Amino acid sequence: MLQEVSAVAGYTTYIDLIQPLIAGKKIIQTPMKREVERVEAAIETALAGESCAIVSSGDAGIYAMAGLVFEMCQKKGITIRAPRMDAPAAGDEALLIEVIPGIPALAAGASLLGAPLTHDFAAISLSDLLTPWELIERRLDAAASADFVIAIYNPRSKRRSDHLETAQKIILRHRTPGTPVGIVTGAMRDNQRVVITTLSDLHLAEVDMQTTVFVGNSSTFEYLGHMITPRGYATKYDLDEKKAG
Known part of the structure; x- marks a missing residue:
């Protein structure tokens, strides 16, 4: 997934850890306690038509950023869709969000x-x-x-x-x-x-x-x-x- 996306967003330490994997990508990084700002920038990047990965340590859904992404989309009224076969239908203009499982x-x-x-x-x-x-x-x-x-x-x-x-x-x-x-x-x-x-x-x-x-x-x-x-x-x-x- 990191190879496929155009941009990568993450906490500064996590971005440093994966530098060899994201050479040449657009990087969005913020320090600790700036999670909302980081996710905001990633969502704006995706809405502008660029694919963007938000990286977390461990698993993105355990004490990490996946929940905040969905929460902010809900607060902003952004239509989202999932890659699952059984997911509710949504138009092509909807924002595709995929949570990649990791090792917590x-x-x-x-x-x-x-x-x-x-x-x-x-x-x-x-x-x-x-x-x-x-x-x-x-x-x-x-x-x-x-x-x-x-x-x-x-x-x-x-x-x-x-x-x-x-x-x-x-x-x-x-x-x-x-x-x-x-x-x-x-x-x-x-x-x-x-x-x-x-x-x-x-x-x-x-x-x-x-x-x-x-x-x-x-x-x-x-x-x-x-x-x-x-x-x-x-x-x-x-x-x-x-x-x-």
Whole structure:
């Protein structure tokens, strides 16, 4: 898709990461907190007749730009159409929007840890730039009390240095201190770092905005440097190889 489009829009850091793939393209880039401006420019580019890709890290539909594109089109009354065969019919003048699936940080990070997301999980961002912190706290408490594995995005920034420790205290109301916690920074990038710790030591972990934190549920365990959440097979089948056959 990046080869086919005429223009590429994205956060400055993401544009830098894909420079080898977009040589010769029209580039629309803005810094952090300028997402609306960035999407506005991309929509205007597309309405002017140029194909434009908006790039996000991970998957465009998970804590990323796909939702904002649709929201702004709806607010502006722009007629849109999708490439799906079963999509509602729209005229040729409608704006074609296609969401290209990617690999989200929770999937990339989970693969490096082992299998922490094999059973039900919840993804919660600790960024309160767009979501009230009181709501984030309620979501953390609800997910922890329901025994979800919790994938935490945006765990710490310079402005939000204490949010992860607060989250830790909330989850400890419902989990044991020894609950395995996976810390993955820069998954699949040059700065990749993977650590497995415990919930009681989470506040000591080195994390930043490129880190995804995986808090296990009551069944999650660590085995030889891997973090595993059972799906439940052991309750129905005999998994002991010594007894197999």
